[in-house]
Amino acid sequence: MSFHPIDCLEVPLDKVQITDAFWLEYQRLVKEVVVPYQWLALNDQVAEAEPSHAIENFRIAAGQSDGEFYGMVFQDSDVAKWLEAVAYLLVKNPDATLEETADQVIERVAAVQQPDGYLNTYFTVKAPELRWSNLAECHELYCAGHLIEAGVAYAQATGKNRLLEVVCKLADHIAQVFGPENGQIQGYPGHPEIELALMRLYEATGERRYLDLTRYFVEQRGTQPHFYDLEYEKRGRTSHWNIHGPAWMVKDKAYSQAHLPVALQKTAIGHAVRFVYLYAGVAHLARLSQDQEKRDVCQRLWENMTQRQMYITGSIGSQSSGEAFSCDYDLPNDTAYTETCASIGLMMFANRMLQLEADSRYGDVMERALYNTVLAGMALDGKHFFYVNPLEVHPKSIQFNHIYDHVKPVRQRWFGCACCPPNIARLLASLGSYIYTRRDDGVDINLYIGSDVEIEVEGETLRLKQSGGYPWQDTVKIELEIAKPLKTTLALRLPDWCASPQLLVNGEPLELHGYVHRGYVRLTRYWQNGDVLQLTLPMPVTRVKGNPLLRHLAGKVAIQRGPLVYCLEQADNGSELHNLQLPADAPFKLIAGSGLFKGKTLLQTQGTRVNSTQALQQPLYSFNSPPAQMQPQTLTFVPYFSWANRGEGEMRVWVDEG
Amino acid sequence: MSFHPIDCLEVPLDKVQITDAFWLEYQRLVKEVVVPYQWLALNDQVAEAEPSHAIENFRIAAGQSDGEFYGMVFQDSDVAKWLEAVAYLLVKNPDATLEETADQVIERVAAVQQPDGYLNTYFTVKAPELRWSNLAECHELYCAGHLIEAGVAYAQATGKNRLLEVVCKLADHIAQVFGPENGQIQGYPGHPEIELALMRLYEATGERRYLDLTRYFVEQRGTQPHFYDLEYEKRGRTSHWNIHGPAWMVKDKAYSQAHLPVALQKTAIGHAVRFVYLYAGVAHLARLSQDQEKRDVCQRLWENMTQRQMYITGSIGSQSSGEAFSCDYDLPNDTAYTETCASIGLMMFANRMLQLEADSRYGDVMERALYNTVLAGMALDGKHFFYVNPLEVHPKSIQFNHIYDHVKPVRQRWFGCACCPPNIARLLASLGSYIYTRRDDGVDINLYIGSDVEIEVEGETLRLKQSGGYPWQDTVKIELEIAKPLKTTLALRLPDWCASPQLLVNGEPLELHGYVHRGYVRLTRYWQNGDVLQLTLPMPVTRVKGNPLLRHLAGKVAIQRGPLVYCLEQADNGSELHNLQLPADAPFKLIAGSGLFKGKTLLQTQGTRVNSTQALQQPLYSFNSPPAQMQPQTLTFVPYFSWANRGEGEMRVWVDEG
Structure with missing residues (x-):
């Protein structure tokens, strides 16, 4: 298998050199901090972090170490995403030591591959006889997808085909196992990812069978009789996940966008990451197979997602339960799930829609997700991460009210389910491929x-x-x-x-x-x-209003300048941010940040604050009270992406207009 | 055992005749609809209602029927509360048929009593060897408490001592089983109720040992080494409830107010119903044992609960998880739990605090809970009930966003956990005992x-x-x-x-x-x-404002007239209630209701609505848009207690002030 890119509208990373101050700092951070830090995390060498065990799982599965598999059924994908990030780094930052480390990991991955091509540490260690028996719940194709992406990236970056060959063998095995023929499994993944990965593999190799397999997975999805039910019966109704009741992933088919065939889907629904990963793959397939119907589906779903169900920060998934979309115009700020990975997936979907056609609807959202939620997902130190990115945080209530169980008021060192940190690393390291779209007749x-x-x-x-x-x-x-x-x-x-x-x-x-x-x-x-x-592109401080159907935004305003959404933090404005009001006509000053905010522009204006100095002595409710006493207060807004870098405190994006 | 009331500051129900139109209608409803309807429900004869099986459980436990126990471990209490409601009805409404039915139920209850006095259908049918082995989780003392209340009420109402004798035998058995001596269990209930019941039994019989047992339960609570842990180990770490993880009721001791001794508790915490039931008992004990320290605890906790954690509707419990309080000033309107039973318990607690001392702080809250949440718990037809009483409902989002899983937009016919409906019945039937406090030197x-x-x-x-x-x-x-x-x-x-x-x-x-x-x-x-x-008591339409620390009420106003909190409903005001604004100076008109609202006063004023007719065509976010287009709209407010009697629709108590 060799590297023969076709029809790729991304500019290869070796042809893009990022030069601006804002992003060079992130490039440095990814290279010097994030990737080395995550290597330690994957090897369980970060104190006070959730254990990973992901590298050790590969050792065990390769027979190089004793011990038990530990972690999520999709733990392999963290290693794959790290390898992918390393690949992107190596394009512009030759680093023999890092490359050697990566090569060793790749050898370990290769050593886990079974003679028939199968590759997954969880099933190899825990239950080899159960492989491919639980697609709805068990992420084998998801992990394969991430390995495929890593294999493509590593070959592009280093010219070394070792991992590419491994993942092609894996993909070929999958193509044998899945398909319409007798003896094949008529299935598809519970967690989409392999679709977009196989399209990348097709682009990288020119091997049409990978596109065909993608199409099979996409077109088989959601058909009747339902594959999830068939395999559930076949394996004797066993279930891997019981968080929301026995076999809920099998039963709640919309959770994984498998409730209907893709061609019939009309709204962004279910698990937000699965949704954007799936439709990134579908959009890629639509372009490379000139499939107008699939393109129409992508546009329709894009429109629903971004015009009915997306936060101003370019984040999606308004509820914790199922890490999922809710319904049109239901966008609570404080209980939002808005996973970092979902905004990364949104960028991937957007980039593929841009490749279908230059349309600022896609570019605007890609930019919004990047400069706000994706960047907010990582601390300025590169070592702490948000999984959940709410638009309003009240730390004390988070401790006591369980509707906030998923919300952390400060970024964490790592997660038991650690999908987000390496996803940020690979996104930032590959940012060069999002800037331009290469066309036969020009450049977007x-x-x-x-x-x-x-x-x-x-x-x-x-x-x-x-x-x-x-x-x-x-x-x-x-x-x-x-x-x-x-x-x-x-x-x-x-x-x-x-x-x-x-x-x-x-x-x-x-x-x-x-x-x-x-x-x-x-x-x-x-x-x-x-x-x-x-x-x-004049960048006055801009007041953003929500559509009148967004009930959580009634009477509220958000502040944006350029692509950056701003927020109020307790560190600058004191607590009780709900008592601050921004007059409709208040003029803003730009402030050059210092310290943590060096090089960043902060915004200041004169607002007001409801006087609450006597509140603890006042009754809970008061009758026919005089209008609230207001006092002037300087309001300082910081870019949303940089919030929570000064310890725990209140934050809100949407501010009462007074 | 005979009926010798002592020190009772409640006026006996036979000495109070309710005469006013508002409450006579409820008295009629309880007698003609609620109690007969609930009898059918307890016998599983209501179509489309959740099954109860509660009467059948008694038949089975008495050996009068074959079959399996069905329902909650505390299913018996529904029968006890129904009997208690019947007792109150019979005081003023002699009804030979109803009394005969009740007598038969009482005979069935008596037939379940074991020779030693033990009485509980769940353990008798399912696991007699496990009785008293899981106080933290299994509600035996809770069920006993409700039976005791019924026994006291039935004796007072009818002069028949059959059930009183049964429950005295049960209480005496409990007094033997529990206590500080060797061979006794040094425990107390996971769900308080028996404390207030034993105090009623003490009042009814003059038998001091019931007061002593109450004191034992109250003073033993939360001491170390912790009883829940000891019994957990003793029974081999088995657990009845796993909703929030294995043995969570054992581990989360604050859930049942057992994290600290009562004397050291400072905030309303944990399961709201347990909290008010416990402190109703403690207040009763404090009065009848002249215990100033316990009285101080009650006052301190009352203050925290009502001045930090109570909704304007007199409801408590701001989160679904654990049906619990959250923290000071955290009172979300839409995700509130605010169980009907908690407001009933709040009235019981308030009434006992009033008996300690006439102080309008207690009476005001008792009135607020009664006229708003307790009445809202039942439909105007007497046959549908709310368990959860939010202050803001958006039905479409309830369907899709799981933060609302506990919220129903319309009242239900019955519940798998059916504590609320018979609790409303007994509260309304005994309302006469809340109006006055009898003192040696006068009347409050x-x-x-x-x-x-x-x-x-x-x-x-x-x-x-x-x-x-x-x-x-x-x-x-x-x-x-x-x-x-x-x-x-x-x-x-x-x-x-x-x-x-x-x-x-x-x-x-x-x-x-x-x-x-x-x-x-x-x-x-x-x-x-x-x-x-x-x-x-002049009753102008009153604007209520929240304490500035209540972040969910910033910029909002509620409308109250007299004791009644009002709300906006979609049926009168259209959908998108968040787009309605109430000008700060808008004068109100009183409107005589008709139809369902006959006899009720509705309120009207001129407000405004954000024009949203083009909203579906407008972008989700708009930049530097002109001020929202406002259009005048008549706002019609209905009493909160009568909401959701016209089908499903939006509702909100707190309205944007514009």
């Missing part, structure tokens, strides 16, 4: 991240040098380097939050009207070497 | 419920004839009938919601200042036959 610029990129267009090499101070400053400069004039299309996303974008082409203002299609300015011309685009 | 008037009462004071018979149109009308008239002039004290509660009470004594205005002590007007004089008090 989706994210304004300072970077030098080299793209093959019309057989020529086009270099773009994107610079600016995004997300803090409003001007983005894009300089072209080409060997000779080139007719092509540059498409620049106009963000939804920007009311009056301005574009200079070689210093000349361009009247955008007439050039904008689906939220992108599309400029088709003979470009010359040295051409310069200067896009100004 | 706690509730303004039209009634004729006959009270022995200073060896004389004092008749009071209370009349008025409460809770709709503001004037209460109290006429005295006495054979000869009598020096005594009449104490009238001045409700917290009333800003300017006025009192005429025989037509002459009395300057209240100087006569008010702890919220009661205390009038000590030689009263003459025919004296008339006319208390006017």
